[in-house]
Amino acid sequence: MTSRRVLPAEWASQSAVMLTWPHPGTDWFDILEDVEPVFMAIAKAVLKREHLVISCEHVVRLQELEQQLTAYACDNDLPGRVITVPAPANDTWARDHGPISVDTADGKTILDFRFNAWGGKFPWEKDNALNQHLSNAGAFGTTPMMSVDFVLEGGSIESDGLGTILTTSECMLTPTRNPELDRTDIETLLSETLGADRILWLNHGYLAGDDTDSHIDTLARFCAPDHICYVACPDTTDEHFGALAAMGEELQQFRQADGTPYKLTPLPWPDAIFDDEGQRLPATYANFLIINEAVLLPVYNVPQDDEAIAIMQGLFPEREIVPINCRPLIHQHGSLHCVTMQLPAGVVTP
Template sequence: MLVVLHLKEPTPHSLGFRMPAEWAEHAATWISWPSDNELWFGHLEAVRKEFTELVKTIARFEPVHVLVRDDEAHQDATTRLAGVGGLTFHKIPLDDVWFRDNGPIFIKRGEDLSFVNWIFNSWGEKFNWQKDNEAPEAVAEYLDIAHWDVDVVMEGGSLEVNGLGLCMTTKQCLLEPKRNPNLTPEQLEGYLKEYLGITKVLWLEDGLENDHTDGHIDTIIRFTNENTVVCSIDTNVEDPNHATMQRNLDLLRTFTDQDGNPLNIIELPLPKNRLELEGDRLPPTYANFYIGNGFVVVPTYGDPNDERAIDILKPLFPDREVIGLSSRAIINGGGSFHCVTQQQPKGVIWKG
């Protein structure tokens, strides 16, 4: 099949750049501060309390860049985080907080650090996105970094990589027609290869019920090392998520890594209790953890499966402190810790 791509030569792949794994050493974490009470269905105060604990925890291990959209957000964030070291605040207009999806995706070549700025359209134009789509350029200006701007919709939460060229994603998300309606799976794979150095894509099927991102992989299946993945499961056969997660698990068992080796698969339960907001189901998950320098922060929900999930994850990260933090308020927005963070790998800023 002829795959036609509109590339900006030279591409990162042609220059030897690749997206590193999340567990590679970080220079910093980037995160946006929550601001809109209406957007959080009246739960902004509780959300900000959870963000405060998240930022404080990350800052124990690595620097944190906090994006604030206005004076009120800046005042609130600096007050709540007073005395926390390693923070840098940036006043940047924002629509929302999901920086995993609207932020830059960093790439490396040896010690050289660059990034790719994809188009963000709020998961198929579901919410406002125009300001969020401009945020990566503000990051580029601050870092004074040469980078690529690509006219393809792509969200960080839709991609899970092992740093060796292997990538997992879902058909439900990447093939959703309001993202890139004119691109085939082969063309999308071509863009991932040329701009992120992906050499093999594993296509899963669907994500969690009522996930407004249309099945982001980072809510269901994650790498914990180059060959090991955790896969969310639901043991309640009457729950719609049961069949979906089982189908993904069955597919994973047929997949191999970039070298043709079977994947080491660990089952990770979903929260036991069903959570709803104004009658709509929420998509809580333990797979939305964030890996940083010496730590892994795992969302918890006051659920019977919280402790079990953390006990499963701890031995998978023997050199990191696995920390459970409440995300019961944040999940009202549809995501959790991985969704609101973006890692900046350690490296030397590339000037092009």
């Protein structure tokens, strides 16, 4: 219990992780056989440590998943349980259409922000209604859910759990999201809804192939209240070099609430990966997911994977590092963190 709202850090104790499963009606239809194993690997890693909430528009596939994953949990004497909800969805990016949970004076509250597919880039109506479907089906137990008339994606914010939020101006101030609000308005709203005392704005940094207008979870992440890891590009000939170097300089200027600098750890820069049309894909090691006792780390079958695993183990020495091949995911311009949403302890109690 707390006297004010707080957006928990991702390393806080969790009850479940939410997945919106791909189906033939999504953009994954022609590579389902490649992408479903990625989702399955994430699901099994989660079930080893906490519960799993899965929604899928394809009801028969959802029933198969429930049987398969429940059997897996039972056969391996795992603590996690599978909660399934049939629900329509345009796509699978649970980080951005999923609920955002906060601590309040009355306990946990789920906030259902508006989702408009990153400023209307793709169809979004089903995704925007998904949290209400899940709540109506009891997926969040008795945790109350409140709708917020503000477009906000979970991938656009990072919390240290102590009132500081890290974000990017490129995303937050894009006029196709909340055109009537300026930076001050947005800071006020984040304070009211998420309990933010401080907003750290990054004005530089991007990844080619990213549809989100520079979500923070592809660029820089809190790994402790005093520590930020971030994407760094050492190749001066790479198109990203200038923007990411400027982002690194901004991070060096940031200060903690007590005025001390942050510890900063650069993450490896993976070899460039392209799709069949020659478009560069947004591979990033910053798109990891922290869960109970583990970190799920996206890897891409490139030489830098081993270094990324070693660095992540150093950042989270008390947690198991679980590498998951996310090369299929980046073909739809996202990665591991993008397809998941953690639900803090107390939200899901099956």
